[in-house]
Amino acid sequence: MRLVGLTGGIASGKSTVSSMFKHNHISVVDADIIARDALKKNSGGYKKVVAAFGPDILQDDGQVDRLKLGRIVFSDASKRQLLNRLLAPYISSGIFLEIFKLWIKGHKVIVLDIPLLFEAKMDKWTKPIVVVWVDPETQLRRLMERDNSTGEDARNRINAQMSLELKKSQADIVIDNTGSRQDLQERFSEVLSQVKRPLTWTEFWLSRDGALSALLGVIIGVLAGKKLFW
Numbered sequence: 001m002r003l004v005g006l007t008g009g010i011a012s013g014k015s016t017v018s019s020m021f022k023h024n025h026i027s028v029v030d031a032d033i034i035a036r037d038a039l040k041k042n043s044g045g046y047k048k049v050v051a052a053f054g055p056d057i058l059q060d061d062g063q064v065d066r067l068k069l070g071r072i073v074f075s076d077a078s079k080r081q082l083l084n085r086l087l088a089p090y091i092s093s094g095i096f097l098e099i100f101k102l103w104i105k106g107h108k109v110i111v112l113d114i115p116l117l118f119e120a121k122m123d124k125w126t127k128p129i130v131v132v133w134v135d136p137e138t139q140l141r142r143l144m145e146r147d148n149s150t151g152e153d154a155r156n157r158i159n160a161q162m163s164l165e166l167k168k169s170q171a172d173i174v175i176d177n178t179g180s181r182q183d184l185q186e187r188f189s190e191v192l193s194q195v196k197r198p199l200t201w202t203e204f205w206l207s208r209d210g211a212l213s214a215l216l217g218v219i220i221g222v223l224a225g226k227k228l229f230w
């Protein structure tokens with residue numbers, strides 16, 4: 001099994017690239033969706049976060065007001081670390097559960113779309129690591145346009161993450177998404193062929209079919225051994 005790490009900065013284009021993988025029938029585990037589930041009303045993560053941040057972060061319907069919580073944590077590093085600490089066990093177990101479900105189904109290449117791949121030290125599980133990079137001006141503009149946010153809110157969110165330059169320097173594959181969507185599509189086609197190249201032996205043994213082959217090999221070996229010695 002090949003676990004491909006997909007990361008980048010906020011609004012650098014990870015979800016756009018992740019949709020391209022899905023269109024090409026490659027499974028994607030989306031950490032943002034798992035993190036959203038971890039904050040759903042009455043979930044374990046929700047209870048811990050409400051206990052720590054107080055009922056002021058709730059909407060009238062009892063759900064977490066994500067905009068409000070976002071404003072709090074993206075302007076205060078210690079509160080952000082607290083939120084990360086509270087949600088991390090739910091997010092990592094959610095990611096591993098999704099990987100396991102896909103492994104059972106026999107998927108051989110799985111893309112993990114994890115914004116905080118490096119920050120959460122999950123990069124050691126993935127190879128190759130694909131970083132979607134944009135230049136800082138484009139990143140700020142796209143973020144403000146997409147979220148309809150002020151420059152201050154957008155800068156706070158960008159600064160809450162490890163620098164995109166540092167992420168770029170640790171990537172196996174860099175997708176420069178500063179250009180047009182057409183440019184991105186062309187670069188993506190090159191990356192897709194790298195991601196889909198045949199599995200290495202290690203990746204094969206880690207896949208469901210590889211593990212089953214190994215198990216079958218062991219069973220045949222044991223049976224053959226018994227026959228020899230009887």
Ligand SMILES: CC(C)(COP(=O)(O)OP(=O)(O)OC[C@H]1O[C@@H](n2cnc3c(N)ncnc32)[C@H](O)[C@@H]1O)[C@@H](O)C(=O)NCCC(=O)NCCS
Binds near residue numbers: 066070080084116
């Ligand atoms: C603070 C929250 C409620 C804000 O919700 P909101 O709907 O406004 O943003 P959303 O969840 O869609 O995240 C948008 C982007 O923000 C960035 N981001 C999210 N959480 C963090 C964080 N803790 N630190 C740095 N960047 C983050 C990511 O690039 C993400 O793609 C939410 O982001 C959250 O619960 N974050 C903590 C969980 C987490 O770490 N998520 C990232 C998954 S690896």
Ligand SMILES: Nc1ncnc2c1ncn2[C@@H]1O[C@H](COP(=O)(O)OP(=O)(O)OP(=O)(O)O)[C@@H](O)[C@H]1O
Binds near residue numbers: 008032115181
């Ligand atoms: N090449 C491009 N040209 C123009 N707009 C783009 C391009 N790529 C992405 N966008 C737009 O930029 C915004 C950010 O992209 P996207 O949502 O994919 O980023 P992201 O990295 O997934 O963000 P987040 O970290 O918040 O999840 C979106 O509005 C998207 O439509």
